[in-house]
Amino acid sequence: MKTRYSFGGDEHIFVEMDEEMSLDAFFKSLSMSNAVRAAKIDGVTEVCPANASFQVKFNPDVIAPDAMLSELKALEHTAETAEKRLNTRIIEVPVYYQDPWTHETLMRFRERHQDPSGTDLDYAARINGYETVADFITAHHSTPWFVSMVGFVSGLPFLYQLVDRSKQIQVPKYLRPRTDTPKQTVGYGGSFSCIYSVRGAGGYQMFGITPMPIYDPTQTVSYLRDFLVFFKPGDIVKWKPIDRAEYDAILADVEANRFEPRIREATFDLDAFNADMDGTNKRLMEALYGV
Protein backbone atom coordinates (compact mmCIF):
# COMPACT_ATOMS: atom_id res chain seq x y z
CA MET A 1 0.00 0.00 0.00
CA LYS A 2 1.46 3.32 -1.09
CA THR A 3 -0.34 6.52 -0.13
CA ARG A 4 -0.80 8.97 -2.99
CA TYR A 5 -1.68 12.65 -2.60
CA SER A 6 -3.11 14.92 -5.26
CA PHE A 7 -4.71 18.36 -5.35
CA GLY A 8 -8.24 18.48 -6.75
CA GLY A 9 -8.32 22.06 -7.99
CA ASP A 10 -7.26 24.71 -5.45
CA GLU A 11 -9.75 23.67 -2.74
CA HIS A 12 -9.35 19.88 -2.34
CA ILE A 13 -6.70 17.30 -1.53
CA PHE A 14 -7.39 13.73 -2.50
CA VAL A 15 -5.57 11.01 -0.56
CA GLU A 16 -5.58 7.47 -1.93
CA MET A 17 -4.43 4.79 0.50
CA ASP A 18 -4.41 2.11 -2.17
CA GLU A 19 -5.51 1.68 -5.78
CA GLU A 20 -7.25 -1.56 -4.98
CA MET A 21 -9.98 -2.22 -2.46
CA SER A 22 -9.22 -4.05 0.77
CA LEU A 23 -10.32 -3.79 4.38
CA ASP A 24 -6.76 -2.74 5.24
CA ALA A 25 -7.02 0.23 2.86
CA PHE A 26 -10.46 1.09 4.23
CA PHE A 27 -9.26 1.02 7.85
CA LYS A 28 -6.25 3.16 7.05
CA SER A 29 -8.44 5.67 5.20
CA LEU A 30 -10.94 5.80 8.08
CA SER A 31 -8.16 6.20 10.68
CA MET A 32 -6.47 8.94 8.74
CA SER A 33 -9.66 10.86 7.97
CA ASN A 34 -10.56 10.63 11.68
CA ALA A 35 -7.07 11.92 12.55
CA VAL A 36 -7.56 14.87 10.17
CA ARG A 37 -10.90 15.71 11.81
CA ALA A 38 -9.39 15.41 15.30
CA ALA A 39 -6.44 17.65 14.36
CA LYS A 40 -8.89 20.53 13.71
CA ILE A 41 -6.56 22.11 11.17
CA ASP A 42 -7.48 25.74 10.54
CA GLY A 43 -8.93 26.07 7.04
CA VAL A 44 -10.25 22.51 6.68
CA THR A 45 -13.93 22.71 5.80
CA GLU A 46 -14.87 19.08 5.02
CA VAL A 47 -13.40 15.61 5.43
CA CYS A 48 -14.98 12.90 3.27
CA PRO A 49 -13.87 9.29 3.84
CA ALA A 50 -14.29 6.81 0.97
CA ASN A 51 -13.61 3.11 0.40
CA ALA A 52 -9.84 3.19 0.02
CA SER A 53 -9.26 6.95 -0.08
CA PHE A 54 -10.51 10.20 1.39
CA GLN A 55 -10.82 13.83 0.46
CA VAL A 56 -10.24 17.06 2.35
CA LYS A 57 -11.82 20.33 1.30
CA PHE A 58 -9.97 23.41 2.52
CA ASN A 59 -9.99 27.15 2.13
CA PRO A 60 -6.73 28.21 0.43
CA ASP A 61 -7.24 31.77 1.72
CA VAL A 62 -6.75 30.38 5.25
CA ILE A 63 -4.11 27.69 4.66
CA ALA A 64 -1.81 27.50 1.63
CA PRO A 65 -2.22 24.28 -0.39
CA ASP A 66 1.38 23.18 0.24
CA ALA A 67 1.01 23.76 3.99
CA MET A 68 -2.23 21.77 3.92
CA LEU A 69 -0.45 18.94 2.15
CA SER A 70 2.33 18.89 4.78
CA GLU A 71 -0.23 18.79 7.61
CA LEU A 72 -1.90 15.76 6.03
CA LYS A 73 1.35 13.91 5.39
CA ALA A 74 2.34 14.41 9.02
CA LEU A 75 -0.81 12.50 10.05
CA GLU A 76 -0.09 9.47 7.89
CA HIS A 77 2.04 7.81 10.54
CA THR A 78 -0.75 8.18 13.13
CA ALA A 79 -3.08 6.37 10.76
CA GLU A 80 -0.63 3.57 10.12
CA THR A 81 -0.14 2.83 13.79
CA ALA A 82 -3.81 3.30 14.78
CA GLU A 83 -5.61 0.36 16.30
CA LYS A 84 -7.59 -1.43 13.59
CA ARG A 85 -10.50 -1.91 15.90
CA LEU A 86 -13.93 -0.32 15.74
CA ASN A 87 -16.68 -0.04 18.30
CA THR A 88 -19.64 0.06 15.99
CA ARG A 89 -23.14 -1.35 15.45
CA ILE A 90 -24.56 -4.20 13.43
CA ILE A 91 -27.87 -3.69 11.65
CA GLU A 92 -30.24 -6.20 10.08
CA VAL A 93 -31.52 -4.95 6.72
CA PRO A 94 -34.43 -6.92 5.22
CA VAL A 95 -34.10 -7.54 1.45
CA TYR A 96 -36.76 -8.75 -0.92
CA TYR A 97 -34.59 -10.27 -3.70
CA GLN A 98 -36.07 -10.58 -7.20
CA ASP A 99 -38.84 -8.14 -6.35
CA PRO A 100 -41.30 -6.92 -9.03
CA TRP A 101 -40.22 -3.23 -8.91
CA THR A 102 -36.52 -3.61 -9.68
CA HIS A 103 -37.52 -6.31 -12.17
CA GLU A 104 -39.79 -3.89 -14.01
CA THR A 105 -36.99 -1.29 -14.01
CA LEU A 106 -34.26 -3.63 -15.22
CA MET A 107 -36.50 -4.82 -18.07
CA ARG A 108 -37.11 -1.18 -19.04
CA PHE A 109 -33.35 -0.52 -19.34
CA ARG A 110 -32.36 -3.89 -20.83
CA GLU A 111 -30.59 -2.40 -23.86
CA ARG A 112 -28.11 -0.68 -21.51
CA HIS A 113 -27.07 -3.99 -19.94
CA GLN A 114 -24.22 -6.38 -20.79
CA ASP A 115 -26.66 -9.26 -21.20
CA PRO A 116 -30.12 -8.17 -22.37
CA SER A 117 -31.37 -11.79 -22.46
CA GLY A 118 -31.61 -12.32 -18.69
CA THR A 119 -31.95 -10.38 -15.44
CA ASP A 120 -29.20 -8.61 -13.49
CA LEU A 121 -29.18 -11.52 -11.00
CA ASP A 122 -28.94 -14.14 -13.80
CA TYR A 123 -25.93 -12.29 -15.18
CA ALA A 124 -24.22 -11.68 -11.82
CA ALA A 125 -24.69 -15.32 -10.76
CA ARG A 126 -23.28 -16.64 -14.03
CA ILE A 127 -20.17 -14.44 -14.23
CA ASN A 128 -19.36 -15.19 -10.59
CA GLY A 129 -19.57 -18.94 -11.19
CA TYR A 130 -22.79 -19.77 -9.33
CA GLU A 131 -24.98 -22.56 -10.73
CA THR A 132 -28.24 -20.95 -9.71
CA VAL A 133 -29.52 -17.51 -8.80
CA ALA A 134 -30.65 -18.97 -5.46
CA ASP A 135 -27.05 -19.99 -4.65
CA PHE A 136 -25.84 -16.54 -5.62
CA ILE A 137 -28.45 -14.82 -3.42
CA THR A 138 -27.37 -17.04 -0.51
CA ALA A 139 -23.76 -15.96 -1.05
CA HIS A 140 -24.87 -12.33 -1.04
CA HIS A 141 -26.64 -12.52 2.33
CA SER A 142 -24.82 -15.27 4.20
CA THR A 143 -22.02 -13.12 5.66
CA PRO A 144 -22.13 -9.54 6.96
CA TRP A 145 -21.01 -6.39 5.14
CA PHE A 146 -19.03 -3.33 6.10
CA VAL A 147 -20.25 0.17 5.25
CA SER A 148 -17.05 1.44 3.65
CA MET A 149 -18.37 4.74 2.28
CA VAL A 150 -21.46 6.93 2.46
CA GLY A 151 -22.05 9.17 -0.50
CA PHE A 152 -22.93 9.49 -4.18
CA VAL A 153 -26.32 10.94 -3.25
CA SER A 154 -28.29 11.46 -0.03
CA GLY A 155 -26.74 9.03 2.43
CA LEU A 156 -26.28 6.09 0.05
CA PRO A 157 -24.10 3.41 1.69
CA PHE A 158 -21.45 1.45 -0.20
CA LEU A 159 -20.89 -1.96 1.43
CA TYR A 160 -17.99 -4.40 1.24
CA GLN A 161 -18.52 -8.06 2.11
CA LEU A 162 -16.68 -9.62 5.05
CA VAL A 163 -15.32 -12.63 3.17
CA ASP A 164 -11.98 -13.70 1.78
CA ARG A 165 -11.11 -11.95 -1.47
CA SER A 166 -11.47 -15.23 -3.37
CA LYS A 167 -15.16 -15.22 -2.41
CA GLN A 168 -15.82 -11.56 -3.19
CA ILE A 169 -18.58 -11.03 -5.72
CA GLN A 170 -17.54 -8.75 -8.60
CA VAL A 171 -19.82 -7.33 -11.29
CA PRO A 172 -19.42 -4.47 -13.77
CA LYS A 173 -21.80 -1.51 -13.80
CA TYR A 174 -24.40 -1.13 -16.54
CA LEU A 175 -22.85 -0.27 -19.92
CA ARG A 176 -24.75 3.03 -19.78
CA PRO A 177 -26.28 4.22 -16.52
CA ARG A 178 -30.06 3.99 -16.09
CA THR A 179 -32.05 7.17 -15.68
CA ASP A 180 -34.23 5.48 -13.05
CA THR A 181 -33.73 3.22 -10.05
CA PRO A 182 -36.45 2.48 -7.48
CA LYS A 183 -35.92 3.98 -4.02
CA GLN A 184 -34.23 1.51 -1.64
CA THR A 185 -32.94 -0.78 -4.40
CA VAL A 186 -30.14 -3.08 -3.26
CA GLY A 187 -27.54 -2.80 -6.01
CA TYR A 188 -24.09 -4.06 -6.93
CA GLY A 189 -21.12 -2.63 -8.85
CA GLY A 190 -17.41 -3.52 -8.78
CA SER A 191 -16.94 -5.23 -5.41
CA PHE A 192 -19.58 -3.12 -3.63
CA SER A 193 -23.19 -3.52 -2.70
CA CYS A 194 -25.23 -0.38 -2.13
CA ILE A 195 -28.68 0.75 -1.12
CA TYR A 196 -30.13 3.51 -3.30
CA SER A 197 -31.41 5.94 -0.66
CA VAL A 198 -33.64 7.83 -3.09
CA ARG A 199 -35.12 7.21 -6.53
CA GLY A 200 -32.89 8.32 -9.39
CA ALA A 201 -30.17 7.54 -11.90
CA GLY A 202 -27.85 4.60 -11.27
CA GLY A 203 -25.42 2.20 -12.88
CA TYR A 204 -25.26 -0.65 -10.36
CA GLN A 205 -26.83 -4.05 -11.09
CA MET A 206 -30.16 -4.44 -9.26
CA PHE A 207 -30.67 -7.47 -6.98
CA GLY A 208 -33.64 -6.56 -4.79
CA ILE A 209 -35.25 -3.93 -2.60
CA THR A 210 -35.49 -3.16 1.10
CA PRO A 211 -38.65 -1.79 2.71
CA MET A 212 -36.47 0.00 5.31
CA PRO A 213 -36.06 3.76 4.70
CA ILE A 214 -32.47 4.97 5.13
CA TYR A 215 -32.93 8.65 4.26
CA ASP A 216 -35.73 10.93 5.42
CA PRO A 217 -35.45 14.68 4.75
CA THR A 218 -38.64 15.25 6.77
CA GLN A 219 -37.14 13.43 9.77
CA THR A 220 -40.45 11.78 10.68
CA VAL A 221 -39.36 8.11 10.42
CA SER A 222 -38.93 7.05 14.07
CA TYR A 223 -35.25 6.10 13.83
CA LEU A 224 -34.35 9.08 11.56
CA ARG A 225 -35.74 11.81 13.81
CA ASP A 226 -32.32 12.82 15.13
CA PHE A 227 -30.67 12.88 11.72
CA LEU A 228 -31.92 12.41 8.18
CA VAL A 229 -29.18 9.95 7.12
CA PHE A 230 -29.11 6.44 8.64
CA PHE A 231 -25.70 5.00 7.75
CA LYS A 232 -22.16 5.99 8.60
CA PRO A 233 -18.83 4.45 7.56
CA GLY A 234 -17.94 1.55 9.86
CA ASP A 235 -21.52 0.29 10.31
CA ILE A 236 -21.92 -3.46 9.78
CA VAL A 237 -24.93 -4.81 7.88
CA LYS A 238 -26.52 -8.24 7.69
CA TRP A 239 -28.96 -8.69 4.81
CA LYS A 240 -32.04 -10.70 5.81
CA PRO A 241 -33.85 -12.29 2.85
CA ILE A 242 -37.62 -11.74 3.01
CA ASP A 243 -40.54 -12.73 0.80
CA ARG A 244 -43.43 -10.63 -0.51
CA ALA A 245 -45.62 -11.21 2.56
CA GLU A 246 -42.81 -10.12 4.91
CA TYR A 247 -42.04 -7.16 2.65
CA ASP A 248 -45.68 -6.03 2.77
CA ALA A 249 -45.83 -6.48 6.55
CA ILE A 250 -42.67 -4.41 7.11
CA LEU A 251 -43.87 -1.75 4.69
CA ALA A 252 -47.14 -1.48 6.62
CA ASP A 253 -45.10 -1.01 9.80
CA VAL A 254 -42.95 1.63 8.10
CA GLU A 255 -46.05 3.47 6.92
CA ALA A 256 -47.51 3.38 10.43
CA ASN A 257 -44.09 4.59 11.68
CA ARG A 258 -43.72 1.62 14.04
CA PHE A 259 -40.89 -0.19 12.21
CA GLU A 260 -37.66 -0.34 14.21
CA PRO A 261 -34.62 -1.93 12.58
CA ARG A 262 -32.74 -4.53 14.62
CA ILE A 263 -29.54 -2.78 15.74
CA ARG A 264 -26.98 -4.12 18.23
CA GLU A 265 -23.60 -2.92 19.42
CA ALA A 266 -20.62 -4.75 17.98
CA THR A 267 -16.86 -4.52 17.86
CA PHE A 268 -14.80 -5.34 14.84
CA ASP A 269 -11.08 -6.06 14.95
CA LEU A 270 -9.38 -6.28 11.56
CA ASP A 271 -6.47 -8.46 12.70
CA ALA A 272 -8.85 -10.88 14.42
CA PHE A 273 -10.98 -10.96 11.27
CA ASN A 274 -7.98 -11.66 9.03
CA ALA A 275 -6.88 -14.46 11.39
CA ASP A 276 -10.31 -16.09 11.61
CA MET A 277 -13.03 -14.84 9.26
CA ASP A 278 -15.64 -17.50 10.06
CA GLY A 279 -15.15 -17.07 13.80
CA THR A 280 -15.37 -13.26 13.58
CA ASN A 281 -18.53 -13.40 11.49
CA LYS A 282 -20.05 -15.93 13.90
CA ARG A 283 -19.42 -13.53 16.79
CA LEU A 284 -21.02 -10.70 14.80
CA MET A 285 -24.11 -12.86 14.26
CA GLU A 286 -24.19 -13.58 17.98
CA ALA A 287 -24.05 -9.85 18.68
CA LEU A 288 -27.00 -9.32 16.34
CA TYR A 289 -29.23 -12.26 17.28
CA GLY A 290 -27.94 -13.38 20.69
CA VAL A 291 -26.28 -16.74 21.28
Next chain:
Amino acid sequence: MAFKVLNPGLLTTIQDLGRPGYFHLGIPVSGAMDRYALRAANLLVGNDEGEAGLEAVFMGPQLEFEKDCTVAVTGADLPALVDGEAKAPWTSFTIKAGQTLSFEYLRGGARAYIAISGGIATPKNLGSRSTYPIGALGGVQGRPLAVGDVVPTGDNPGRGEGREVPANLRRLPGSPAELRVLPGLYWRLITEQAGRNFFDDEWKVAPEADRMGYRFRGGRPVEFEPREQPFGAGSDPSNIVDGCYPYGSIQVPGGTEPIILHRDAVSGGGYFTLGAVISADMDLIGQLQPHTPTRFVKVDMEQALTARKDRARLLDSLRAALD
Protein backbone atom coordinates in the same frame (compact mmCIF):
# COMPACT_ATOMS: atom_id res chain seq x y z
CA MET B 1 -44.83 39.48 2.21
CA ALA B 2 -44.89 36.91 -0.56
CA PHE B 3 -45.07 36.40 -4.28
CA LYS B 4 -47.26 34.02 -6.22
CA VAL B 5 -45.90 31.82 -8.99
CA LEU B 6 -48.06 32.27 -12.11
CA ASN B 7 -45.58 30.35 -14.27
CA PRO B 8 -42.40 28.72 -12.97
CA GLY B 9 -40.45 28.99 -16.25
CA LEU B 10 -38.36 26.01 -17.28
CA LEU B 11 -36.68 25.23 -13.97
CA THR B 12 -36.58 27.91 -11.31
CA THR B 13 -35.12 27.07 -7.93
CA ILE B 14 -34.55 28.90 -4.67
CA GLN B 15 -30.78 29.17 -4.04
CA ASP B 16 -28.52 30.85 -1.51
CA LEU B 17 -24.81 30.17 -0.97
CA GLY B 18 -25.48 26.54 -0.08
CA ARG B 19 -25.20 24.02 2.78
CA PRO B 20 -21.53 23.10 3.27
CA GLY B 21 -20.62 20.34 5.71
CA TYR B 22 -22.60 17.30 4.54
CA PHE B 23 -20.70 16.17 1.43
CA HIS B 24 -19.32 13.22 3.42
CA LEU B 25 -22.91 11.91 3.46
CA GLY B 26 -23.58 12.52 -0.21
CA ILE B 27 -25.40 15.81 0.38
CA PRO B 28 -23.77 18.45 -1.85
CA VAL B 29 -23.27 22.12 -1.06
CA SER B 30 -25.83 23.24 -3.72
CA GLY B 31 -26.57 26.98 -3.85
CA ALA B 32 -26.31 29.37 -6.81
CA MET B 33 -24.33 27.97 -9.75
CA ASP B 34 -23.10 31.54 -10.39
CA ARG B 35 -22.47 32.80 -6.87
CA TYR B 36 -21.05 36.11 -8.06
CA ALA B 37 -24.32 36.95 -9.85
CA LEU B 38 -26.43 36.01 -6.83
CA ARG B 39 -24.26 38.15 -4.55
CA ALA B 40 -24.57 41.08 -6.98
CA ALA B 41 -28.37 40.77 -7.17
CA ASN B 42 -28.65 40.71 -3.37
CA LEU B 43 -26.36 43.72 -2.91
CA LEU B 44 -28.36 45.67 -5.52
CA VAL B 45 -31.62 45.30 -3.57
CA GLY B 46 -29.96 45.91 -0.19
CA ASN B 47 -29.90 42.31 1.09
CA ASP B 48 -27.00 40.51 2.71
CA GLU B 49 -25.18 38.96 -0.22
CA GLY B 50 -25.92 35.40 0.90
CA GLU B 51 -29.72 35.76 1.07
CA ALA B 52 -31.81 33.26 -0.89
CA GLY B 53 -32.95 34.36 -4.35
CA LEU B 54 -34.21 32.62 -7.47
CA GLU B 55 -32.08 30.89 -10.08
CA ALA B 56 -33.91 30.66 -13.42
CA VAL B 57 -32.36 28.57 -16.16
CA PHE B 58 -32.94 29.48 -19.86
CA MET B 59 -36.48 30.88 -19.23
CA GLY B 60 -37.76 33.24 -16.60
CA PRO B 61 -40.72 32.68 -14.30
CA GLN B 62 -43.82 34.85 -14.03
CA LEU B 63 -44.40 36.12 -10.51
CA GLU B 64 -47.11 38.29 -8.95
CA PHE B 65 -46.08 40.39 -5.94
CA GLU B 66 -48.22 41.00 -2.90
CA LYS B 67 -46.44 44.10 -1.59
CA ASP B 68 -44.05 46.80 -2.79
CA CYS B 69 -40.45 45.64 -2.93
CA THR B 70 -37.12 46.11 -4.72
CA VAL B 71 -35.93 43.50 -7.23
CA ALA B 72 -32.78 42.99 -9.31
CA VAL B 73 -31.91 40.50 -12.05
CA THR B 74 -28.27 39.59 -12.76
CA GLY B 75 -26.33 36.81 -14.45
CA ALA B 76 -27.73 35.65 -17.80
CA ASP B 77 -29.07 38.28 -20.22
CA LEU B 78 -32.74 37.51 -19.58
CA PRO B 79 -34.60 40.84 -19.89
CA ALA B 80 -37.07 41.49 -17.07
CA LEU B 81 -40.50 43.09 -17.49
CA VAL B 82 -42.75 44.60 -14.82
CA ASP B 83 -46.34 44.57 -16.09
CA GLY B 84 -44.80 44.39 -19.56
CA GLU B 85 -42.40 47.32 -19.09
CA ALA B 86 -38.71 46.53 -19.72
CA LYS B 87 -36.25 46.87 -16.82
CA ALA B 88 -32.46 47.20 -17.11
CA PRO B 89 -30.32 44.20 -16.15
CA TRP B 90 -27.87 44.32 -13.20
CA THR B 91 -29.93 47.28 -11.92
CA SER B 92 -32.44 47.46 -9.07
CA PHE B 93 -36.08 48.29 -9.82
CA THR B 94 -39.29 48.64 -7.85
CA ILE B 95 -42.28 46.36 -8.04
CA LYS B 96 -45.57 47.57 -6.58
CA ALA B 97 -48.16 45.42 -4.89
CA GLY B 98 -50.19 43.52 -7.49
CA GLN B 99 -47.62 43.93 -10.27
CA THR B 100 -46.23 41.00 -12.24
CA LEU B 101 -42.60 40.23 -13.00
CA SER B 102 -42.03 38.32 -16.23
CA PHE B 103 -39.19 37.82 -18.70
CA GLU B 104 -38.40 38.01 -22.39
CA TYR B 105 -36.40 35.32 -24.19
CA LEU B 106 -32.84 34.55 -23.16
CA ARG B 107 -30.21 36.57 -25.07
CA GLY B 108 -27.01 35.28 -23.46
CA GLY B 109 -25.70 33.20 -20.60
CA ALA B 110 -27.79 30.43 -19.04
CA ARG B 111 -28.88 31.35 -15.52
CA ALA B 112 -30.47 34.56 -14.27
CA TYR B 113 -30.55 35.44 -10.56
CA ILE B 114 -33.52 37.27 -9.13
CA ALA B 115 -33.08 38.93 -5.74
CA ILE B 116 -36.04 40.34 -3.85
CA SER B 117 -35.59 42.80 -0.99
CA GLY B 118 -35.96 40.93 2.29
CA GLY B 119 -34.83 37.70 0.64
CA ILE B 120 -36.84 34.51 0.23
CA ALA B 121 -38.04 33.21 3.59
CA THR B 122 -38.85 29.53 3.02
CA PRO B 123 -37.72 27.13 5.80
CA LYS B 124 -34.04 26.16 5.93
CA ASN B 125 -32.87 22.54 5.79
CA LEU B 126 -29.41 21.84 7.24
CA GLY B 127 -28.75 25.57 7.42
CA SER B 128 -29.72 26.54 3.88
CA ARG B 129 -32.73 27.34 1.70
CA SER B 130 -30.99 26.04 -1.45
CA THR B 131 -33.07 23.58 -3.45
CA TYR B 132 -31.59 20.09 -3.79
CA PRO B 133 -34.41 18.13 -5.47
CA ILE B 134 -32.72 14.69 -5.40
CA GLY B 135 -32.52 14.81 -1.61
CA ALA B 136 -35.79 16.79 -1.27
CA LEU B 137 -34.03 19.55 0.68
CA GLY B 138 -34.65 23.31 0.67
CA GLY B 139 -36.73 25.11 -1.95
CA VAL B 140 -40.48 24.75 -1.75
CA GLN B 141 -40.97 21.38 -0.02
CA GLY B 142 -37.67 20.20 -1.47
CA ARG B 143 -38.54 20.98 -5.08
CA PRO B 144 -38.31 23.74 -7.74
CA LEU B 145 -41.06 26.37 -8.06
CA ALA B 146 -44.44 25.21 -9.38
CA VAL B 147 -47.57 27.04 -10.57
CA GLY B 148 -49.62 28.33 -7.65
CA ASP B 149 -46.80 28.35 -5.09
CA VAL B 150 -46.98 31.28 -2.71
CA VAL B 151 -43.39 31.96 -1.70
CA PRO B 152 -42.76 33.98 1.47
CA THR B 153 -40.17 36.76 1.51
CA GLY B 154 -38.74 38.93 4.27
CA ASP B 155 -40.32 42.31 4.93
CA ASN B 156 -37.85 44.86 3.64
CA PRO B 157 -38.65 47.60 1.13
CA GLY B 158 -35.01 47.50 -0.04
CA ARG B 159 -32.73 50.31 -1.15
CA GLY B 160 -34.85 51.52 -4.04
CA GLU B 161 -34.51 51.53 -7.78
CA GLY B 162 -31.69 52.60 -10.08
CA ARG B 163 -28.72 51.09 -8.25
CA GLU B 164 -26.57 49.38 -10.86
CA VAL B 165 -23.52 47.20 -11.21
CA PRO B 166 -20.94 49.03 -13.39
CA ALA B 167 -20.44 47.36 -16.78
CA ASN B 168 -16.85 46.29 -15.98
CA LEU B 169 -18.09 44.32 -12.97
CA ARG B 170 -20.70 42.25 -14.84
CA ARG B 171 -19.10 38.87 -15.36
CA LEU B 172 -20.12 36.44 -18.13
CA PRO B 173 -18.03 33.87 -20.06
CA GLY B 174 -16.56 34.78 -23.44
CA SER B 175 -16.74 32.71 -26.64
CA PRO B 176 -15.16 30.27 -26.84
CA ALA B 177 -15.53 29.97 -23.09
CA GLU B 178 -12.26 29.29 -21.31
CA LEU B 179 -12.19 27.16 -18.20
CA ARG B 180 -8.91 26.89 -16.32
CA VAL B 181 -8.06 23.38 -15.14
CA LEU B 182 -5.49 22.12 -12.66
CA PRO B 183 -4.49 18.62 -13.86
CA GLY B 184 -4.23 15.99 -11.14
CA LEU B 185 -6.24 13.29 -9.29
CA TYR B 186 -6.10 10.33 -11.76
CA TRP B 187 -4.40 12.31 -14.57
CA ARG B 188 -1.66 9.67 -14.65
CA LEU B 189 -4.08 7.04 -16.01
CA ILE B 190 -4.25 8.71 -19.44
CA THR B 191 -1.58 8.82 -22.14
CA GLU B 192 0.59 11.88 -22.67
CA GLN B 193 -1.03 12.40 -26.07
CA ALA B 194 -4.53 12.20 -24.56
CA GLY B 195 -3.49 14.84 -22.03
CA ARG B 196 -2.34 17.17 -24.82
CA ASN B 197 -5.51 16.52 -26.86
CA PHE B 198 -7.72 17.41 -23.92
CA PHE B 199 -6.28 20.93 -23.79
CA ASP B 200 -5.84 21.35 -27.57
CA ASP B 201 -9.35 20.31 -28.64
CA GLU B 202 -12.37 22.56 -28.83
CA TRP B 203 -15.29 21.09 -26.87
CA LYS B 204 -18.96 21.98 -26.92
CA VAL B 205 -21.39 21.97 -23.99
CA ALA B 206 -23.70 18.95 -24.41
CA PRO B 207 -27.47 19.14 -23.82
CA GLU B 208 -26.93 17.12 -20.62
CA ALA B 209 -25.75 20.06 -18.56
CA ASP B 210 -27.38 20.74 -15.24
CA ARG B 211 -26.69 21.67 -11.62
CA MET B 212 -25.13 18.26 -10.95
CA GLY B 213 -22.74 18.26 -13.86
CA TYR B 214 -21.84 19.78 -17.21
CA ARG B 215 -21.09 17.35 -20.03
CA PHE B 216 -18.92 18.25 -23.03
CA ARG B 217 -18.62 16.76 -26.53
CA GLY B 218 -16.55 17.19 -29.63
CA GLY B 219 -12.99 16.50 -28.50
CA ARG B 220 -11.00 13.36 -29.24
CA PRO B 221 -11.64 10.32 -26.98
CA VAL B 222 -9.28 9.91 -24.05
CA GLU B 223 -6.79 7.03 -24.31
CA PHE B 224 -5.52 5.22 -21.26
CA GLU B 225 -2.10 3.88 -20.38
CA PRO B 226 -2.33 0.08 -20.42
CA ARG B 227 -2.63 -1.36 -16.92
CA GLU B 228 -4.22 -4.21 -15.02
CA GLN B 229 -7.38 -2.94 -13.34
CA PRO B 230 -7.04 -2.87 -9.52
CA PHE B 231 -9.27 -5.20 -7.49
CA GLY B 232 -12.71 -3.68 -6.87
CA ALA B 233 -12.43 -1.02 -9.58
CA GLY B 234 -14.40 -2.62 -12.40
CA SER B 235 -13.22 -3.69 -15.82
CA ASP B 236 -13.36 -0.48 -17.85
CA PRO B 237 -10.07 1.47 -17.94
CA SER B 238 -11.99 4.58 -16.82
CA ASN B 239 -13.10 2.76 -13.63
CA ILE B 240 -11.52 3.25 -10.19
CA VAL B 241 -12.41 1.93 -6.73
CA ASP B 242 -15.27 4.31 -5.86
CA GLY B 243 -13.83 7.42 -4.24
CA CYS B 244 -14.74 11.04 -3.51
CA TYR B 245 -15.19 13.62 -6.24
CA PRO B 246 -14.06 17.23 -5.73
CA TYR B 247 -16.41 20.03 -6.85
CA GLY B 248 -15.24 21.03 -10.32
CA SER B 249 -13.58 17.67 -10.93
CA ILE B 250 -13.63 16.37 -14.49
CA GLN B 251 -14.50 12.72 -15.08
CA VAL B 252 -14.54 11.05 -18.48
CA PRO B 253 -16.69 7.87 -18.25
CA GLY B 254 -15.60 5.39 -20.90
CA GLY B 255 -13.03 7.95 -22.08
CA THR B 256 -15.54 9.79 -24.30
CA GLU B 257 -17.37 12.80 -22.83
CA PRO B 258 -15.89 14.88 -19.99
CA ILE B 259 -18.30 15.82 -17.18
CA ILE B 260 -17.53 18.67 -14.76
CA LEU B 261 -19.28 18.22 -11.42
CA HIS B 262 -20.95 21.37 -10.12
CA ARG B 263 -22.89 22.61 -7.05
CA ASP B 264 -25.26 19.58 -6.85
CA ALA B 265 -22.38 17.12 -7.44
CA VAL B 266 -22.58 13.46 -6.56
CA SER B 267 -20.04 13.12 -3.75
CA GLY B 268 -18.25 10.14 -5.20
CA GLY B 269 -18.27 7.29 -7.64
CA GLY B 270 -16.25 4.88 -9.70
CA TYR B 271 -14.93 6.97 -12.60
CA PHE B 272 -11.43 8.41 -12.86
CA THR B 273 -11.01 12.18 -12.80
CA LEU B 274 -8.23 14.00 -14.65
CA GLY B 275 -8.20 17.21 -12.66
CA ALA B 276 -10.52 19.98 -11.59
CA VAL B 277 -11.69 23.38 -12.79
CA ILE B 278 -10.19 26.02 -10.47
CA SER B 279 -12.45 27.74 -7.93
CA ALA B 280 -12.21 31.11 -9.74
CA ASP B 281 -13.95 29.70 -12.83
CA MET B 282 -16.75 27.65 -11.25
CA ASP B 283 -19.28 30.51 -11.51
CA LEU B 284 -18.71 30.80 -15.27
CA ILE B 285 -19.77 27.20 -15.92
CA GLY B 286 -23.29 27.97 -14.74
CA GLN B 287 -23.60 30.55 -17.54
CA LEU B 288 -22.74 28.16 -20.39
CA GLN B 289 -25.57 27.23 -22.74
CA PRO B 290 -25.62 23.91 -24.59
CA HIS B 291 -23.45 24.03 -27.74
CA THR B 292 -21.19 26.79 -26.34
CA PRO B 293 -17.65 26.22 -27.68
CA THR B 294 -15.32 25.68 -24.73
CA ARG B 295 -11.59 25.33 -24.24
CA PHE B 296 -9.88 23.90 -21.21
CA VAL B 297 -6.78 25.86 -20.24
CA LYS B 298 -4.04 24.14 -18.26
CA VAL B 299 -2.84 26.01 -15.16
CA ASP B 300 -0.62 25.24 -12.19
CA MET B 301 -1.44 25.85 -8.51
CA GLU B 302 0.25 29.25 -8.47
CA GLN B 303 -1.87 30.45 -11.39
CA ALA B 304 -4.99 28.99 -9.74
CA LEU B 305 -4.31 30.95 -6.55
CA THR B 306 -3.61 34.17 -8.50
CA ALA B 307 -6.93 33.72 -10.32
CA ARG B 308 -8.62 33.15 -6.97
CA LYS B 309 -7.19 36.44 -5.65
CA ASP B 310 -8.29 38.29 -8.80
CA ARG B 311 -11.79 36.97 -8.31
CA ALA B 312 -11.79 38.03 -4.65
CA ARG B 313 -10.71 41.53 -5.75
CA LEU B 314 -13.55 41.65 -8.29
CA LEU B 315 -15.98 40.80 -5.50
CA ASP B 316 -14.48 43.52 -3.29
CA SER B 317 -14.95 46.03 -6.13
CA LEU B 318 -18.55 44.92 -6.48
CA ARG B 319 -19.14 45.41 -2.75
CA ALA B 320 -17.51 48.85 -2.86
CA ALA B 321 -19.56 49.87 -5.92
CA LEU B 322 -22.82 48.90 -4.22
CA ASP B 323 -21.99 50.07 -0.70
